Amino acid sequence: MTESDKAGLTAASNGQRPISYDTPTYDGYSFPTARLRDTLSDPAKTPLCLVACGSFSPITHLHLRIFEMASDYCKLDTEFEIMGGYLSAVSDAYKKAGLAPAKHRVHMCQVACEQTSNWLQVDTWEPFSPEYLPTAKVLDHFDYELNTVRGGAKIVDADGKEIGRKPYRIVLLAGSDLIMTMSEPGLWAPEDLNHILGKYGAFIVERAGTDIDAALAHLQKWRDNIYVIRQLIQNDVSSTKIRNFLKQGMSVLYLIPTDVITYIIENGLYVDEYNAKQHQQSKQDVVNKIEEVADKVAMDGSKDEAASDADSGVEA
């Protein structure tokens, strides 16, 4: 397919705001689908894809956890069936303080998904773009890949034969702090807000420190498309706090996945030159701690095995 075909198809499918594919199409880029469900279990439901946009510098357990909260919310309260969850990290062109290079942020997201989840995955279209991509365009990209290229989710009969398709509903998954920024004058283009909240919608997870009602007060026009998820166990882990802990050589164990800690250590991320010497020491401490935890888990595992062998009368 040529670039112009691609752009034309997308414009037709969106009906609203044609996406421009003129810059971010990379050699070797392919949309990740390994963990995308392509068939609805319940044909009466709406197939849903959650997209979380952010810096992920570094990814924390709470970035992963908001997907689980959204999943529980869908099961209890909505007509949605979750088909996929994607992390889309912002590109280096965002130039926010504390942003590690996109290649590292993407790798950290990938190892976090691998280690902790069986349904989350990472899309690299946005992070590897040479230019900053507004969120409206990122959601258009998902719409294009899921609905134009793949033709939506399948509906099958009792014998597994395809009998129809439903378009994936794409929604932005965000914490209430991000939604709060939508009322800040000049930050989001009004037409982009209309596109994001009018066409796609948002799942908003409550976050300590943000008044969710105030955050939503300016967004009433789109209230039918905004789903609020209460955080039943308040946890305000943030990437900023993790970076600060790391800079001071403090432990971040149990706040971010252990494979992400290992990656940070191996690549010397978030440690400025001033702290480099101190970092060498804390790096060893953290490696020791991770090994200690891994040994303990292994020992507990063998104890459990021995106990269950004893229960079942198996001789060692």
Ligand SMILES: Nc1ncnc2c1ncn2[C@@H]1O[C@H](COP(=O)(O)OP(=O)(O)OP(=O)(O)O)[C@@H](O)[C@H]1O
């Ligand atoms: N503890 C949390 N509770 C609810 N939502 C969260 C939490 N941490 C992050 N999020 C949400 O995850 C998305 C991506 O977050 P982002 O990468 O900006 O992380 P952050 O921790 O807010 O980063 P930073 O501290 O660098 O500003 C945002 O929508 C943000 O609101």
Ligand SMILES: O=C(O)c1ccc[n+]([C@@H]2O[C@H](COP(=O)([O-])O)[C@@H](O)[C@H]2O)c1
């Ligand atoms: O699209 C926009 O106009 C827009 C304006 C402000 C923020 N965003 C997105 O919101 C996310 C903010 O991440 P962060 O780490 O700055 O909280 C990031 O994915 C940005 O691309 C997007």
